[in-house]
Amino acid sequence: MKRAMIRIILLCMLxxxxxxxxxxxxxxxTTAPKPVTITxxxxxxxxxxxxxxxxxxALAPDIAVKLEKKAGLTExxxxxxxxxxxxxxxxxxxxxxxxxxxxxxxxxPIGDFIADEELADYxxxxxxxxxxxxxxxxxxxxxxxxxxLYNRKxxxxxxxPATTEALYGYMKRKTHGGHYGFVEQHSTxxxxxxxxxxxxxxxLNAQGQPHLDDENVINALTxxxxxVELMPDETEYxxxxxxxxxxxxxxxxxxxxxxxxxxxxxxxxxxxxMPVVDxxxxxxxPYSGVQxxxxxxxxAREKKDAIMKVLTALLExxxxxxxxxxxxxxxxxxxxxxxxxxxxxxxxxxxxxxxETAVPMPNLPEMDVMWTVLGNLxxxxxxxxxxxxxxxxxxxxxxxxxxEAMR
Amino acid sequence: xxxxxxxxxxxxxTAVLASVCATAVAEEVAxxxxxxxxxxxDDWQYPCLWAWADDGTSAFxxxxxxxxxxxxxxxxxxxxxxPTGMDAVIVNANDGGVQTSDYRIDxxxxxxxxxxxxxxxxxxxxxxTGEAPAYTERFTVYAQVDPSWENPGTxxxxxxxxxxxxxxxxxxxxxxxxxxxxxxxxxxxxxxxIINANNGGVQTADIKELDPADVWITVAADGSYDFTxxxxxxxKAEDITVYAKAPEGWEAPCLWAWxxxxxxxxxxxxxxxxxxxxxDGWYSITVPGWINxxxxxxxxxxxxxxxxxxxxxxxxYLVVKAADDAVIAxxxxxx
Numbered sequence: 257m258k259r260a261m262i263r264i265i266l267l268c269m270l271x272x273x274x275x276x277x278x279x280x281x282x283x284x285x286t287t288a289p290k291p292v293t294i295t296x297x298x299x300x301x302x303x304x305x306x307x308x309x310x311x312x313x314a315l316a317p318d319i320a321v322k323l324e325k326k327a328g329l330t331e332x333x334x335x336x337x338x339x340x341x342x343x344x345x346x347x348x349x350x351x352x353x354x355x356x357x358x359x360x361x362x363x364x365p366i367g368d369f370i371a372d373e374e375l376a377d378y379x380x381x382x383x384x385x386x387x388x389x390x391x392x393x394x395x396x397x398x399x400x401x402x403x404x405l406y407n408r409k410x411x412x413x414x415x416x417p418a419t420t421e422a423l424y425g426y427m428k429r430k431t432h433g434g435h436y437g438f439v440e441q442h443s444t445x446x447x448x449x450x451x452x453x454x455x456x457x458x459x460l461n462a463q464g465q466p467h468l469d470d471e472n473v474i475n476a477l478t479x480x481x482x483x484v485e486l487m488p489d490e491t492e493y494x495x496x497x498x499x500x501x502x503x504x505x506x507x508x509x510x511x512x513x514x515x516x517x518x519x520x521x522x523x524x525x526x527x528x529x530m531p532v533v534d535x536x537x538x539x540x541x542p543y544s545g546v547q548x549x550x551x552x553x554x555x556a557r558e559k560k561d562a563i564m565k566v567l568t569a570l571l572e573x574x575x576x577x578x579x580x581x582x583x584x585x586x587x588x589x590x591x592x593x594x595x596x597x598x599x600x601x602x603x604x605x606x607x608x609x610x611x612e613t614a615v616p617m618p619n620l621p622e623m624d625v626m627w628t629v630l631g632n633l634x635x636x637x638x639x640x641x642x643x644x645x646x647x648x649x650x651x652x653x654x655x656x657x658x659x660e661a662m663r
Numbered sequence: 664x665x666x667x668x669x670x671x672x673x674x675x676x677t678a679v680l681a682s683v684c685a686t687a688v689a690e691e692v693a694x695x696x697x698x699x700x701x702x703x704x705d706d707w708q709y710p711c712l713w714a715w716a717d718d719g720t721s722a723f724x725x726x727x728x729x730x731x732x733x734x735x736x737x738x739x740x741x742x743x744x745x746p747t748g749m750d751a752v753i754v755n756a757n758d759g760g761v762q763t764s765d766y767r768i769d770x771x772x773x774x775x776x777x778x779x780x781x782x783x784x785x786x787x788x789x790x791x792t793g794e795a796p797a798y799t800e801r802f803t804v805y806a807q808v809d810p811s812w813e814n815p816g817t818x819x820x821x822x823x824x825x826x827x828x829x830x831x832x833x834x835x836x837x838x839x840x841x842x843x844x845x846x847x848x849x850x851x852x853x854x855x856x857i858i859n860a861n862n863g864g865v866q867t868a869d870i871k872e873l874d875p876a877d878v879w880i881t882v883a884a885d886g887s888y889d890f891t892x893x894x895x896x897x898x899k900a901e902d903i904t905v906y907a908k909a910p911e912g913w914e915a916p917c918l919w920a921w922x923x924x925x926x927x928x929x930x931x932x933x934x935x936x937x938x939x940x941x942x943d944g945w946y947s948i949t950v951p952g953w954i955n956x957x958x959x960x961x962x963x964x965x966x967x968x969x970x971x972x973x974x975x976x977x978x979x980y981l982v983v984k985a986a987d988d989a990v991i992a993x994x995x996x997x998x
Contacts, residue, residue, distance in 0.1 A: 409851075410874050429872050433891040494927045498953070503876060504892065 292319050292562040296549065297326040297333070298348035304583045308348070311575045312566060319562045323348075333552075337362035343554045345563065351385040351394050351546045352617040358388045359621055364556035366392045369564040374571055379608070382588035385546035385616035394548040395567050396588035398580040401607045401614045402450065402542035404531065405500070405514070406507040408524040410435075416507075416528045420454075420483075420540070423531050426506075427486040436505040441491045442484045443638045445630040446543055446617075447509060452476045453541035453615050454533040459630055464622040466655035468633060469648045477637050477644045479535065484638045509542070512584045512603045527606045530613070544614040546588065580604060586611070625658040695747040698795050700740050700774045701731060707756035707777065709838045710741050714749040714768075722749050727759035730838075730848055735830055737791040740774075744798045754783075758841070799850040803877045804858075806837060806845045809884035812860035815845050819853040822871055828853050833863035842896055844879070851875035858882050903952050906945040906995070907938055907981040913961035916946055920954040923972070929954050934964030945980075952976045959983050 298305055305323050312321035324344065326332055330353050336342035337357060357363045366386070375383060378396060386394025406416060410430070417423035427437035441447035445459075452459065457472035467473065488495060497514060499505040501521045518525045530540040549570065551563055569575070573591040577598055580587040586607035592598050599605060617623070633651035636642040703710045713728035715721045722745040723729050731741035731754075748770055754777055755762035763783050766775065774790035777783050808815050818834035820827045828849050829835050834857075837845035849856070854873050858880055859866035867888045870880065880890040909916045919935035921928045929950050930936050935958075938946035955975050960967035968989045973979050980992040990996075 410876075430874070432872070433878065433889075434893040435874055435876070494922075494929065494951070497927050506874075 289318070291317050292559055293322055294319055294346065294559065294562050294566055295322045295324055295344040296346045296348055297324050297329055297344040299326065299329045300348065300583070304579065307578045307582050308575070311572075311578070312569060315562075315565055315569060319565055321566060333357060333362070334360070337552060338554055340554055343552050345555045345559055346549050346551050346566070348397075348549050349547065350617070351396070351548060352619050352623065354386065354393045354550060355388050355619040356621045356624075357550070358391070358393055362553055363393045364551040364553040366395050366551065366567070368556065369551065369560065370395065370567045370571075374568075377590040378588050379590055379611050381544060381611045381614055381616060382546045382548075385544065385619065386548060388619055394546065394550050395570060396546050396548040397570065397576060398583060398585040398587050399544050399546040399607070399611065400511055400513075400585045401544045401610045402447065402509045402511055403603060403606055403610070404507065404528045404540075405510050405518070406526045406528060407500070407503060407505070408526045409503070410506040411526070413526060416526065417531050418529075419534050420479075420531045421534045423507075424483060424486075427483065430506055431486045434504060436487060436499060438483070438507045439487050439491070439496050439499050439505040440509045441493060441496050442480070442487055443491055443631070443634040444493075445627050445634065448480070448634055449615070449630070450509070450530065450540035450542040451480045451533075453613075454538045455479070455536055456538060458615065458618070459626050460618050460620055460622055464620040464659065466622070466626060466629070466652060466659065468629070468655055469645075469652040474644050474648050475535075477633075477648065479533070481638065481644075489639065509540075512586075512607065515584065515603050527602050529606070529609060539613050541613040541615050542610065543617045544611065545617055547583070547585070548588070621662065622659045625655060625662065629655040629658065696744040696798050697747045697749060697768075697770065698742055698744050698772050698798075699752055699768065700734070700737075700742045700791055701754045701777060702739050702775070703741065703754065703756055703777045704779060707761055709758075710754055710756040711759070712743040712745065713753040713755060713762075714745045715751055716748050717750045720748070722746055727755045727762075728753075732796070732848070734791060734796060736793045736796075740791050742795065799852070800875075801848040801850055802853075802875050803846050803848055804837075804856055805840075805877070805879045806858045806882055807843060807879070808845065808858065808860060808882045811884050812865055812882065814862070815858055815860040815882075816863070817847040817849065818857040818859060818866075819847075819849040820855050821852045822855040822869075826852060833859045833866075856880075858888065901952050901976070902949045903954075903976060903978050904947055904949050905938070905957060905979045905981060906947045907959050907983065908945060909959065909961055909983050910985055913966055913983070915963070916959055916961040917964065918948050918950065919958040919960060919967075920950045921956050922953055923956045923970075927953075934960045934967075957981070959989070 305325065309321070309323045315321060329347065329349060333347060337360060354363065382396035382399050386392050386396055415426065417426050423438060430437035452473055455472040455476035457470050457476065459468060460466055488499070496508060497510065500508045500510065501518055501523065503523065515525060532539045549567065556563065573589050573595065576587040576589040577592040577595045580592065581597060586604045587598060593608060629651050633647055636647040637644050699712055701710055701712070710731045711727040711729060712731055713723065713726060729743045729745065731743040734740045734742050750769055751765045751767050753762050753765055754775055761780055763777055763780055766783060766785050768785065771787050774786045775783060804817050804819070806815055815837045816833040816835055817837055818832055819829065835847045837847045839845055853875070855869055855871045856873065857866050857869060865886060867882055867886045870888060870890065874892065876892050878890055878892055879895055880888055882888045905918055907916060915937055917934040917937050919930065919933060936948055938948045940946050953975060955973055957971050957973055958967050959981055966986055968983055968986055971989055971991060973991055974993065977993045980995055981989060982996065983989045
């Protein structure tokens with residue numbers, strides 16, 4: 257009886273083994289696992305996109321990452337961001353639009369894929385930029401800030417003004433005969449916001465309420481006026497950059513993207529910390545734009561593992577370094593600053609320092625309105641000579657009305 | 664205070680200073696230079712050096728080349744520096760009105776004695792005594808003076824150090840130019856000048872806080888002055904007109920224009936500015952003369968050409984047959 261039982265058990269085990277082997281052979285010869293495709297929309301130049309593409313190609317064959325350059329990316333996301341058949345899995349863009357998409361409910365929290373602890377080495381400002389109403393929606397890659405650039409032919413390193421009063425004195429001495437001691441886009445919201453921040457104020461609070469009639473906004477605009485008087489009337493992007501590039505201005509506020517052009521033009525460019533406002537003790541604090549990856553909710557669940565692997569791959573400092581260098585920006589990952597290629601880049605290192613005080617562009621949907629309203633306020637005050645307090649009150653009313661209309 | 668505390672404070676101060684001080688984006692490596700000396704006849708005024716390499720590279724931007732400086736330590740000798748690698752030179756004077764033939768120097772320092780335009784000797788052994796004056800970059804001070812101011816000169820120095828550009832008052836005699844302006848080259852350390860005339864009998868006040876850039880100073884009879892860094896004779900970059908023809912189905916074409924590679928845009932936002940359709944059958948728009956790249960687009964920016972490179976400062980005729988088929992001309996093409 258016992259022997260019979262043992263024979264039966266052995267026969268069953270043999271049969272099971274043979275069946276298992278046969279099944280295994282059959283699977284491996286006919287159905288290899290299909291790669292998961294992750295589509296990332298972006299608006300970057302080919303040279304920049306190629307760096308990320310090559311880095312993420314390492315995830316093949318399990319994951320095939322497809323970077324797709326998309327014209328009108330921000331509008332396209334509004335149209336198809338929750339369309340399973342048309343939406344990408346992720347998009348690569350600046351942080352300042354994510355509030356709109358979060359409100360639309362098309363974004364998945366980054367925390368679903370990457371724990372906050374994994375981002376412990378990242379520059380805090382770049383992490384703040386990706387937060388909306390307490391949730392992180394962006395995996396930061398690199399960032400940019402405006403820089404104080406100066407022409408070393410005219411402004412000696414020792415003469416670089418450390419304070420705004422020193423800058424004003426320099427402008428008074430050097431603004432003659434078609435040359436300017438300092439030029440900036442004084443009536444453009446993005447370029448002038450640094451003056452407001454240096455007076456301890458912002459145009460929107462965390463709840464998306466404007467406060468353009470805030471006392472500190474008025475103080476900042478009033479103080480800024482005497483600098484504006486020593487600059488050309490026309491201060492749009494082309495005029496300011498041309499003045500600096502052609503050696504007609506000693507110093508300016510500009511983004512890192514201008515530096516290669518200046519070098520080509522033979523300008524010996526210096527980069528310096530933002531001057532400190534004497535009255536407040538705070539430096540001019542420009543806006544910062546943080547570029548990074550955002551995950552769309554539409555495929556987030558079914559492709560969770562693949563998305564997690566993509567985001568985990570981006571924690572590698574080498575990728576952050578390569579992306580920052582090719583895009584003339586500064587890496588978001590603090591570990592990148594151990595790389596000599598980054599530490600030897602004066603513009604990048606100055607952006608790293610400026611990141612301590614720079615203000616991420618607000619990612620609140622209300623900011624769309626504020627760009628225009630603040631721009632108009634600056635024009636009214638700086639170019640039309642309107643009373644600062646009156647103009648600020650008028651701008652506040654206009655902003656409140658437009659924001660109310662959005663809701 | 665204990666020594667260790669002092670050292671600690673010193674280290675901290677050094678660290679803070681290092682962290683806040685300004686830095687150059689890229690350290691320029693000073694190019695190597697070659698010097699050419701020349702002795703010229705008395706009637707060769709304001710001699711200049713023109714030089715080039717065998718591959719056609721010119722040492723200087725335009726004829727007659729670099730104005731030569733008198734060497735204060737070697738009377739009668741003038742000198743000019745040029746980038747190393749030049750193979751041949753011409754010495755000329757009187758605004759290029761007289762000149763030597765081409766002389767090979769084969770990338771070496773040279774001493775050229777010009778007895779006349781045809782009689783020239785070139786030596787590669789030093790014919791002057793002492794060290795050559797150090798190379799210094801220079802800029803030009805131009806002056807337009809009242810007719811009562813004869814033979815104007817420039818006195819130049821660095822303020823407040825008091826370092827002078829020239830050995831003795833009244834300084835460097837200024838060269839008369841055909842356009843009525845006088846000129847003199849001064850080293851880039853100069854930030855203050857005086858324009859004088861009548862052998863120092865009349866002069867301006869100190870003109871201070873100058874930038875090391877070409878400057879045009881207008882001087883009235885009483886010595887009052889004004890100055891500008893913009894060449895009064897230079898025409899501003901004038902606007903240009905872009906003419907375009909668009910294919911069928913391209914409604915309300917717009918132009919997007921910019922300067923490559925700095926990315927300075929002519930217009931605030933995409934798709935740019937609409938062109939106006941004219942009776943001549945061309946769309947047209949006026950844009951700044953500095954743009955060197957354009958895109959023609961239509962249908963609210965949903966169809967467009969690729970980036971098209973164009974010459975700076977010239978009217979453009981752009982015929983677009985399809986998004987990937989555009990032809991640029993600088994004269995109106997025949998039908």
